[in-house]
Amino acid sequence: MSRPRFILPAREGKDGEPWQLIIRGACWRTLIEHLLPGDGDEHGAIAVAGIVRTSRGTRLLIRDVFLARDGDDFVPAKNAHRRLTPEFVNKHIRHCRDHQLAYLAIHNHGGTDTVAFSTVDLRSHVRGYPALLDIARGQPVGALVIAGNALAGDIWTPDGKRQSIGETVILERNLRRIYPRPVAAPPAASAIDDRQARIYGDAGQAILGRLKVGVIGAGGVGLPIVSTLARLGIAHIVVIDPERVDPTNLPRLPEATRRDAGLPLNTESLPDWIRRIGARLARPKVRVAARAAHRARSDITVDAVHGDISNQANAALLVDCDYLFLAADSHVARSVFNALIHQYLIPGVQIGSKVEVEPNGYIAGIYSVVRPVTPDHGCLWCNQLISPARLNDELLPDAVRDAQRYVPADDAPSPSIGTLNALGVAQATNHFMLAATGLLTHSVVAADYRRFEARAERTITTIPRRDPSCADCGLTTVSSLARGDRGQLPTVSAAPRRGDPRRKMSVARTL
Amino acid sequence: MNPSVTAGINQVARAFPDARTIYGEDGQGGAFVIVDELDLGPAFTPRTSWVGFAISPLYPRADVYPHFVRPDLARSNGAPLIVPLNPGQMMPGFDRPATMVSRRSNRWDPSRDTAVLKLHRVLLWFREQAIPERIAA
Numbered sequence: 291m292s293r294p295r296f297i298l299p300a301r302e303g304k305d306g307e308p309w310q311l312i313i314r315g316a317c318w319r320t321l322i323e324h325l326l327p328g329d330g331d332e333h334g335a336i337a338v339a340g341i342v343r344t345s346r347g348t349r350l351l352i353r354d355v356f357l358a359r360d361g362d363d364f365v366p367a368k369n370a371h372r373r374l375t376p377e378f379v380n381k382h383i384r385h386c387r388d389h390q391l392a393y394l395a396i397h398n399h400g401g402t403d404t405v406a407f408s409t410v411d412l413r414s415h416v417r418g419y420p421a422l423l424d425i426a427r428g429q430p431v432g433a434l435v436i437a438g439n440a441l442a443g444d445i446w447t448p449d450g451k452r453q454s455i456g457e458t459v460i461l462e463r464n465l466r467r468i469y470p471r472p473v474a475a476p477p478a479a480s481a482i483d484d485r486q487a488r489i490y491g492d493a494g495q496a497i498l499g500r501l502k503v504g505v506i507g508a509g510g511v512g513l514p515i516v517s518t519l520a521r522l523g524i525a526h527i528v529v530i531d532p533e534r535v536d537p538t539n540l541p542r543l544p545e546a547t548r549r550d551a552g553l554p555l556n557t558e559s560l561p562d563w564i565r566r567i568g569a570r571l572a573r574p575k576v577r578v579a580a581r582a583a584h585r586a587r588s589d590i591t592v593d594a595v596h597g598d599i600s601n602q603a604n605a606a607l608l609v610d611c612d613y614l615f616l617a618a619d620s621h622v623a624r625s626v627f628n629a630l631i632h633q634y635l636i637p638g639v640q641i642g643s644k645v646e647v648e649p650n651g652y653i654a655g656i657y658s659v660v661r662p663v664t665p666d667h668g669c670l671w672c673n674q675l676i677s678p679a680r681l682n683d684e685l686l687p688d689a690v691r692d693a694q695r696y697v698p699a700d701d702a703p704s705p706s707i708g709t710l711n712a713l714g715v716a717q718a719t720n721h722f723m724l725a726a727t728g729l730l731t732h733s734v735v736a737a738d739y740r741r742f743e744a745r746a747e748r749t750i751t752t753i754p755r756r757d758p759s760c761a762d763c764g765l766t767t768v769s770s771l772a773r774g775d776r777g778q779l780p781t782v783s784a785a786p787r788r789g790d791p792r793r794k795m796s797v798a799r800t801l
Numbered sequence: 802m803n804p805s806v807t808a809g810i811n812q813v814a815r816a817f818p819d820a821r822t823i824y825g826e827d828g829q830g831g832a833f834v835i836v837d838e839l840d841l842g843p844a845f846t847p848r849t850s851w852v853g854f855a856i857s858p859l860y861p862r863a864d865v866y867p868h869f870v871r872p873d874l875a876r877s878n879g880a881p882l883i884v885p886l887n888p889g890q891m892m893p894g895f896d897r898p899a900t901m902v903s904r905r906s907n908r909w910d911p912s913r914d915t916a917v918l919k920l921h922r923v924l925l926w927f928r929e930q931a932i933p934e935r936i937a938a
Contacts, residue, residue: 600859602830625862671911678909681863685829690893761862761912768912778804782829782858798895801814801822 308456309445311339311434312635313352314772315462315736316666324357325398325436332372333398334364336382338391340774341430342634344610346502348453350392350430350445351635353772354765356382364397370410372397383425389767390776392430392445393422398437404471405437407444419446442470459612461637461664463736464728467497483523494727495523501726502526504608504636506599506627507618508575509533510542510711511641513582515615517545518719520583520590528607529579530595531618534572542708543575545582599623600685602781605630609774613722614638621680625780628663628670632762633770633777637664639721640675641714645705656744658714661754662721665771667736668754669763685782713742803830806856809865809916810834816917825894830858833894836920841870842928846877852923853892853899856916864909865919869899876930902926 317337325333335358340351358364358374367373374395386393399405407415415433422431423446432445434455443455460466476496479487487495503524505512508531516529535543535550537557548554555568576594583592597604600622608614614636616627624640631638643658661675662668670676683691721737724730730737739752758764763771770777810832814822817836824834837851850871857863867885869892874882882888882900890901904923906914 622859625859676862678862678864678911679866679905679907681859682857682866685831685857685859685863759910759912764912766912780859780862782831783803784829798823798825801810801824 307347308454309348309350309443311350311352311441311443311455311458313337313458313460314635314665315460317352317355318460318462320357321355321396321436325396326438330400331360333360334358334372334374335396336374336378337394337396337434338382338386338389339394340633340772340776341392342609342774346610349610349634349774350394350443350455351772351774352394353391355396370414373414379422380425383422383431386429386431387426390429391773392432393426394432394434394443394445396434396436399435400437401440402438403440405435405440405442406470407433407435407442411435412444415444415446422446423448439468440470441468461635461666463725463732464730465612465637465725466728486522490723490727490729494729497726498523498525498723500525501612502528502610503722504611504614504630504638505529505579506608506614506616506623507531508579509539509617510706510708511643511715512615512617513543513545513575513579514712514715515617515641515719516579516592517582517586518715520586520592522719522723523587524590526591526593527583528593528595528611529576530597530599530604530607531575531579532596532598534569534574535578536569536572538703539575542706542711543578544708545585546573546575546578549573550578599626600782602779602783605779605781608636609634611636613726615718615722616640620684621677622684622780624670624676625681628676628762629770629777629779631663632665632669633773633779635665635772637662637725639663639718640670641718643706643710643714645707645710647705653745656710657741658710658717658744659739659741660714660717660721661739662737664736665763667756668739669756669760671762672757672760673739673754681780710744713744717742802826802832803858803860806830806832806858806860809856809860812915812917813920816921827855827858827894831860832856833892834916835892835895839924840928841874841924842930844877844930845927846875847871847873850874852920853895853897854916854920855893861911861915864906864914865916866905867901867903868920868923869897869901872898872900874900 321335335355337352337355340353342349358378363375363378364372365375383393419431428448430445430447434441434443441458445453458468476492479492479495483495501524503519505516508529516527519527535546537551537553540546540551550573552568552572555564556572574596576596580592580594583590595604599605605626608630630636640661645656646654648654739754741750759766761769810824820839821837824832826832833855835851835853838849839852840849853869854865856865885903887901890899892899
């Protein structure tokens with residue numbers, strides 16, 4: 291293999307901030323086995339990617355990779371060491387055009403921690419990419435070059451600009467970050483963070499300090515998660531919950547006060563009209579969560595969204611997060627969380643706890659569950675943890691739902707206790723902290739579901755199933771995997787009007 | 802209206818070209834739909850009815866149920882209507898008096914199931930109700 295000469299540096303930030311590349315662990319492993327088999331030679335592939343553009347920047351989301359067979363699809367070239375054949379390129383650029391995905395040609399160079407395009411590479415981009423942009427009809431085209439622990443990119447956009455890839459996040463069990471070249475050492479962690487930075491180092495603290503994390507639910511699980519994340523040093527938290535603090539929540543909300551719950555007015559012994567005033571004065575749970583976060587870190591940014599995750603505008607606030615926590619128990623929330631993870635390639639974890647009490651009062655089970663979910667592993671749809679019937683029911687106004695039941699629903703609140711919630715919170719936040727700072731062991735094997743049986747004091751681990759035809763995590767033409775802004779989240783265009791006697795219909799039309 | 806809901810309504814209209822498909826948006830991205838009118842088979846009288854249902858904004862992830870038919874539906878053999886038929890209901894959106902048909906799909910698969918397939922299954926259920934009577938005869 292001839293050594294590439296790095297005469298022209300890859301452009302970085304010339305036409306704006308470098309883009310971020312997010313790649314599923316399965317795709318990365320497939321690529322590395324093909325590109326770097328240990329023969330010291332150059333190999334090629336093509337990746338197709340969705341895009342998400344937000345105020346935090348632009349992310350390319352690798353949906354799938356297609357390996358070029360040496361000698362058939364990746365052949366010796368006159369002006370370069372090797373090239374992809376026109377037939378191979380043509381097949382995949384048309385796929386990108388038809389499915390509105392970015393096209394990325396990939397090859398490898400030698401080296402480990404530093405990589406850049408050679409002069410020959412960059413000249414070939416200038417010769418070929420204008421024509422590819424025409425074929426792609428509005429989709430970006432570009433190239434990635436990979437070494438053992440480094441990745442650089444040269445992305446051409448339809449508006450005539452070129453973008454580099456500043457950071458690549460590989461969604462393995464650990465959330466690995468690689469760059470075109472070694473990054474400068476971060477400043478030393480502050481004195482406040484000294485003890486925790488001794489676990490994951492200044493670099494780990496710096497990573498946590500620039501993450502944006504979404505928390506769906508600010509109740510007995512979500513609120514302590516927000517508080518813990520703030521203390522870890524997370525830069526930006528988005529917390530979403532539609533409820534206000536109720537007096538019955540107080541034993542499970544360590545940060546909440548009696549005043550937050552509208553007490554002393556919000557008391558059962560008082561007349562209804564006084565109690566209603568108290569309930570209206572009660573503080574939204576997200577504001578209590580934001581207060582807890584700011585008490586821990588004065589410089590943290592918290593977006594406290596007093597609303598429902600099923601609302602399109604609220605869910606859209608999470609598309610550029612680096613990690614998601616699901617601490618709400620509705621199936622609609624599960625569905626949105628699962629879609630965000632797969633459509634935008636954001637890893638996350640679902641936390642729940644349950645006490646099963648039979649009608650005769652016998653306690654059948656007390657447990658907490660922690661379910662890590664990545665685009666490769668743990669899809670809630672594939673594991674039948676989202677009920678299509680419940681999705682239908684949960685959006686109905688209460689009166690309609692009640693009318694459609696044969697037997698009156700048991701509306702008694704389910705048992706819940708803070709000690710059990712604390713188990714899930716601790717496991718989930720530890721999993722996140724270790725994954726984000728690269729400290730989980732067995733770096734390739736994905737995390738499985740864990741259920742802690744509190745009465746037996748034992749943890750049961752289950753390996754999640756996967757259905758290749760899944761609309762969220764599968765690779766079928768209708769799946770939303772890594773489609774980013776081109777996909778559609780399972781949300782409603784207006785907040786559910788739960789109090790309405792029935793949903794109102796617009797003018798009827800006839801087909 | 803969500804594009805998948807629009808697609809679901811269009812599939813229904815194409816599948817029943819001889820019936821009128823009427824729909825209205827629910828204001829959240831979903832729709833209320835009535836197909837007028839369809840054959841329910843000999844086990845019921847009147848034998849034909851409009852069939853209505855709501856398509857959730859979360860379709861196709863969300864199941865399409867329950868369905869609604871005319872309020873004066875009765876069994877041809879005079880037997881009372883029993884579960885899954887529930888008289889005395891209102892069809893949401895259109896606010897029509899109706900008999901509710903609750904056929905929940907426990908194995909609903911968003912990648913395969915559609916509003917029109919579900920409607921076919923509901924109609925099949927109505928039409929299959931005649932079979933035990935024929936066997937008895």
